[in-house]
Amino acid sequence: MKLLDAPKNIPLNIINYTGGRGVDSKLRQLGLCPGRVVKILRYAPLGGPVMIEVGGRSVAIGRGIAAKIKVEKI
Amino acid sequence: MRIGLIGQPNCGKSTLFNQVAGYKAETGNFSGTTVTYTESAVRLMGGVVNVVDLPGTYSLAGTNPAEREVIKYLTSNEIDVVVNVLDASNLQHGLLMTIELLELNIPMVIALNMMDEADRAGIHIDVQELETLIGLPVIPMIASKGRGIQPLFIAAFQVGQKRQLPNQPKYSHQIEDALDVLAGSLSDVESNLNPRALAIKLIEGDSIVFDEISDEAPGIKANLETIKQSLVHQFGESADWIVSDARTQLANQISAVVIKQGKRKITLRDKLDDVLLHPFWGYIALVAIMFIFFQAVYSVGEMIEAPLMEIFENLEVWIEAQFSNPEAFFSQVLIGLSQGISGGIAIVLPYLVPFLIGLGLLEDVGYLSRVAFMMDALMHKLGLHGKSIVPFILGFGCNVPAIMATRILEDKRERYISAALSTLVPCAARLAVVFGLVAFYLGPGLALAIYLFDLFVIALTARLLNKFLPDDSPGLILEMPVYRVPTVQAVFNKAWWRIREFIVEAWPLLIIGSVTLAILNFLNVSSYLNTLVRPISWALGLPGQVGVPLIFGVLRKELSLVMLGQALGSMNFPLVLSSVQMITYAVFVVFYVPCLATMLVIRKEMGMKAMWSIVGLTTLIATLAGLLARILASIFY
Numbered sequence: 001m002k003l004l005d006a007p008k009n010i011p012l013n014i015i016n017y018t019g020g021r022g023v024d025s026k027l028r029q030l031g032l033c034p035g036r037v038v039k040i041l042r043y044a045p046l047g048g049p050v051m052i053e054v055g056g057r058s059v060a061i062g063r064g065i066a067a068k069i070k071v072e073k074i
Numbered sequence: 075m076r077i078g079l080i081g082q083p084n085c086g087k088s089t090l091f092n093q094v095a096g097y098k099a100e101t102g103n104f105s106g107t108t109v110t111y112t113e114s115a116v117r118l119m120g121g122v123v124n125v126v127d128l129p130g131t132y133s134l135a136g137t138n139p140a141e142r143e144v145i146k147y148l149t150s151n152e153i154d155v156v157v158n159v160l161d162a163s164n165l166q167h168g169l170l171m172t173i174e175l176l177e178l179n180i181p182m183v184i185a186l187n188m189m190d191e192a193d194r195a196g197i198h199i200d201v202q203e204l205e206t207l208i209g210l211p212v213i214p215m216i217a218s219k220g221r222g223i224q225p226l227f228i229a230a231f232q233v234g235q236k237r238q239l240p241n242q243p244k245y246s247h248q249i250e251d252a253l254d255v256l257a258g259s260l261s262d263v264e265s266n267l268n269p270r271a272l273a274i275k276l277i278e279g280d281s282i283v284f285d286e287i288s289d290e291a292p293g294i295k296a297n298l299e300t301i302k303q304s305l306v307h308q309f310g311e312s313a314d315w316i317v318s319d320a321r322t323q324l325a326n327q328i329s330a331v332v333i334k335q336g337k338r339k340i341t342l343r344d345k346l347d348d349v350l351l352h353p354f355w356g357y358i359a360l361v362a363i364m365f366i367f368f369q370a371v372y373s374v375g376e377m378i379e380a381p382l383m384e385i386f387e388n389l390e391v392w393i394e395a396q397f398s399n400p401e402a403f404f405s406q407v408l409i410g411l412s413q414g415i416s417g418g419i420a421i422v423l424p425y426l427v428p429f430l431i432g433l434g435l436l437e438d439v440g441y442l443s444r445v446a447f448m449m450d451a452l453m454h455k456l457g458l459h460g461k462s463i464v465p466f467i468l469g470f471g472c473n474v475p476a477i478m479a480t481r482i483l484e485d486k487r488e489r490y491i492s493a494a495l496s497t498l499v500p501c502a503a504r505l506a507v508v509f510g511l512v513a514f515y516l517g518p519g520l521a522l523a524i525y526l527f528d529l530f531v532i533a534l535t536a537r538l539l540n541k542f543l544p545d546d547s548p549g550l551i552l553e554m555p556v557y558r559v560p561t562v563q564a565v566f567n568k569a570w571w572r573i574r575e576f577i578v579e580a581w582p583l584l585i586i587g588s589v590t591l592a593i594l595n596f597l598n599v600s601s602y603l604n605t606l607v608r609p610i611s612w613a614l615g616l617p618g619q620v621g622v623p624l625i626f627g628v629l630r631k632e633l634s635l636v637m638l639g640q641a642l643g644s645m646n647f648p649l650v651l652s653s654v655q656m657i658t659y660a661v662f663v664v665f666y667v668p669c670l671a672t673m674l675v676i677r678k679e680m681g682m683k684a685m686w687s688i689v690g691l692t693t694l695i696a697t698l699a700g701l702l703a704r705i706l707a708s709i710f711y
Binding site: 019020021022023024025026027028029030031033041042044045046047048049051055056057058059060061062063064065 | 132133135137166167170195314315318319322347351353356357443446448452460548550
C-alpha cells in the first residue's frame with residue numbers, strides 16, 4: 001500500500017520507492033530506506049505534508065512523495 | 075591550524091561553534107557559489123586555531139551544491155582536522171555520515187553532542203566501545219551547556235598535529251574487491267579524493283566526479299560498467315545504493331553494540347506538537363506567534379526610530395542654519411549625508427536588529443520547520459513552500475529583513491520568487507504614505523482596500539511568476555527538529571553577523587546614493603527627473619512634478635510623501651491632487667521599485683541580475699496596478 005494511504009500510528013515497513021535519484025537520495029539521507037520501520041504521526045491540514053517518525057526523528061514529506069513510497073503493515 | 079566542524083542539520087554544530095567563536099567570526103561563500111561557511115579564530119592551549127563551521131548536510135553524496143563544496147573543502151588540505159558533530163540521541167543515523175567522512179581519509183575526531191537529549195530519550199551510549207569500533211577519539215559533550223568543549227578541542231588539536239588518519243571502514247568482500255580493482259586503475263588520477271573514495275563515488279553513480287576524471291583515465295568507463303554490472307548481479311539492487319546500504323549496515327552494527335535503549339521520558343515538549351500542529355489550534359497559534367513577533371519587532375523598531383529620527387531632523391535644521399543660504403552646495407550635500415546615515419541607523423537597523431534576534435529564536439527553537447509544515451499546502455498555491463510565509467510576514471515591517479529571511483529557503487527559484495513577492499508587501503514606510511495620503515484625506519476604509527488590493531496583486535504576480543519559472547521540485551522533505559531552548563550566544567552571534575553584513579556592505583552605498591541625489595537636486599535637474607518619469611506619470615494621470623518625489627522615494631519610501639508636498643507646493647494635498655490621483659499615487663508608491671536598502675540586500679543575497687529584474691518587474695507591476703487603481707477609482711469618484 002502507499003504510505004499516503006496507510007493508517008496513522010501503526011508501525012509500517014518500507015518496501016520501496018521511486019521518486020527519481022534526487023528524491024531517493026534525500027529520503028535515504030533522512031533514514032528512510034527500504035526495510036526501515038516508519039509510523040505516520042499526523043497529516044498537515046488542507047492537503048499539506050505528512051509527518052512520519054523514522055528512527056526516533058520526525059520528518060515531513062509532501063503528499064506527492066508519500067504517494068510514491070510503498071509500505072506494508074508489520 | 076584549521077579545524078572544520080561538520081555534522082548533519084540539527085546536531086548542535088552551530089551551537090558548538092557559537093560557544094567558541096568570537097564576535098569577529100567571518101562568514102564567507104565558497105567561491106562561485108551561494109554556499110556559506112563561518113570561520114573564527116579561537117584561543118586554544120596558548121595558541122590560536124581557526125575553527126570553520128561548514129554547512130550542515132545529511133551526507134556527502136554530492137547531490138546538492140553544499141555537499142559538493144563541503145567535500146571539496148575537506149579534501150583540499152585547507153583543513154587540518156575535522157570535528158564530526160553527532161547528535162547522541164540519533165547516533166545510528168549520524169554515523170552514516172561519519173562513515174562517509176572516514177572514506178575521505180582525513181584526520182578527525184567525534185564530538186558526541188547532546189548527551190542530555192540522549193539521556194532524556196533513555197539512550198545509553200558506551201563511549202569507549204564506540205571509540206574502539208570506529209577507531210577515533212570520541213568526546214561526549216553538551217554544547218548548549220558548554221560541557222566537553224575543551225576536551226574536544228584538545229583532542230582535535232592533538233589529532234590534527236599528528237595528522238593521524240582514521241582506519242577505512244570495511245565493507246563486504248564483494249564491495250571491497252570491486253573497490254580494489256577500480257581504485258587500482260585510478261591510482262594515477264590527480265584528484266583531491268583518494269583512489270578508494272573516488273572508486274566509491276564512481277560506483278555510486280556520481281556523474282560530476284566521473285566527468286572530472288574520465289579524461290585522465292580513458293579506460294575507466296568500460297571498467298566501471300563491468301564492475302557495476304557484476305555488483306548488481308551479486309546484490310540484485312541498483313549499483314547506486316549498494317555502498318550506501320553497506321554503510322547503513324555498518325552503522326546499524328555499531329549502534330547495536332554501543333547503544334542501550336532504556337525507558338523514554340515523556341516530557342511536555344513531546345506534547346507541544348499536538349497543539350502547535352493541530353489542524354485548528356495550530357493555525358491559531360501560528361497567527362498568534364507571528365502577530366507577537368511582528369508586533370515586537372515593530373514596536374521595538376518604532377521606539378528607537380522616532381527619537382533617532384528626531385535627532386537627525388534637528389541636525390538637518392541645524393546644518394541649514396549654519397549656512398547663510400540654505401540652498402548652498404555644502405548644506406545640501408551635508409543634508410544628503412545625514413539622510414543616508416539616518417536611513418541606515420534610524421530606519422533600517424531599529425527593525426533589523428529585533429527582527430534578526432526574533433527570527434534566530436524561532437529558528438533555533440525549531441518552530442520555523444513547523445511553520446513550513448503548517449503552511450505548505452497554502453503556499454503551494456503560490457508555487458512556493460511553507461517556509462516562504464516568513465519573509466512575507468516580515469515584509470510588513472521592513473523589506474530588508476524580509477529579503478534576508480529568504481535565506482531559510484534552499485531552492486534558488488523559490489528564493490527569487492519569495493524575494494520578488496516580499497518587495498510588493500507594503501513596509502512600514504509605505505504604510506506612512508498610504509495612511510498620510512489616503513487614510514487621512516479619504517478615510518481608513520480606502521486604506522484597507524489598498525491593502526487588500528495589494529494582497530490580490532501579490533497572489534496574481536505569484537501565479538504569473540510560476541508560469542515563467544515553473545516549480546520542478548518534487549515536494550517537501552524536511553526534518554522536524556526536536557524543540558530546544560536556544561542558547562543566547564547562538565542567537566546573538568547569528569544576528570550580529572547578518573547585521574554586520576548590512577552595515578559593511580549596504581549602508582555605505584545607501585549613504586553614497588543619498589549624497590548623489592542631493593547633488594543632483596542641487597544641480598537643479600528636477601525638470602530632467604520629471605521628464606524621465608513622465609511616461610509613467612502621464613499614463614497614471616498624475617502631475618509631472620511627481621517625478622522628483624518618486625525618484626527620491628527609491629532612497630527612502632516615506633520621502634515620496636514628504637517631497638510630494640515640496641514638489642507640488644502644498645502639503646494640503648486635496649488642493650493640488652484629485653481623489654483619484656491620490657489613490658493612484660499611493661498604489662503606485664506601494665508597488666514600485668523597492669527602496670535602495672532593499673535593492674542592495676537583494677544584490678548581496680541573489681546577485682545583480684536578480685536585483686535589476688526585480689526592479690523592472692516591480693516598475694511594471696506598479697504601473698499596471700496604478701492604471702487599474704486609476705480606472706477603479708474613477709468609477710467611484
